[in-house]
Amino acid sequence: MRLMVLVAGLCLALDQISKIWVVFGLDLVTRLYIDVAAPLLTFRYGENTGINFGLFGGDSDTSRWILIGLSVVISAALALWVRRSHGRHRGMQVAAGLVIGGALGNVYDRVAYGYVLDFLNMSCCGIQNPFVFNVADVFIFAGAAGLIFFDSRAKNHG
Template sequence: MRSYALYLAALIALIVDQATKIGVVFGLDLVRVLRIDVAPPLLNFRYGENRGINFGLFNDGGDSSRWILIGISLIICAAVFLWVRRSHANSRLMLISAGLVIGGALGNVLDRVLYGYVLDFLNMSCCGINNPYVFNVADVFIFAGAAGLILFEGRAKSPRDLLRDMR
């Protein structure tokens, strides 16, 4: 198995996630100013501390829920890693997708360990819809990686197979 693609994708996702958080939240002093309009409404920086999961779910928990969420994230990383290894995925795209999920999840785990919450700063709205939620680059990697795992599930598919599966 060419697992170097998985490791490299995970490492790049982790580094890019942490670099963007440090650069935007601390470098641009978003932690103090709380909001920076970059290209409104499409792209704005809004400071957020996510102590829960997506969309602020389970946000009311204390320190115990922080460690539970860290544990769940690490279990998911291990499960994705083992699943890809056991499936003998030969698709480089499948391995990269798994690496993106793992790297993104580890980026959010690192935030929880360092700060007690996940640093969020991206806010995007469009077409008259005002999105009140913030997210981060790790979330983008997790979403893209999960989509890749679905699309490149380990067996080669032709474009015709993909279209048939979407029906």
């Protein structure tokens, strides 16, 4: 369980450091757009009041606190499930830590700013991606994929 907590803490820290560096350090909050390696990678300022890709977004304080509560409850339930079902499986602990750390990074933003800070935009091959995301979203996605992978392996070998 220590590994899960360590990974979650590291992910939370990396997410917040990346946001502070890019959004405030590079002044993306004022510049709104920075070409890094266009079109593959650009920094675009975004304020997300919803979940991924702005789904269920709303400017109401109620929806903000519902999303905060939901993220905390899901993180706690995930930690409990991994502890009970896969407590010694290091892959599951790392994957859960990625999800929890990413979720808590976005929770921090919602509490501190009222929305999630997004700044990453990736496009390729003539397709212009209109969505922005952040490092926490990458951790959540990678962690969810890891949970599926390691859980199915455990079931097949268990």
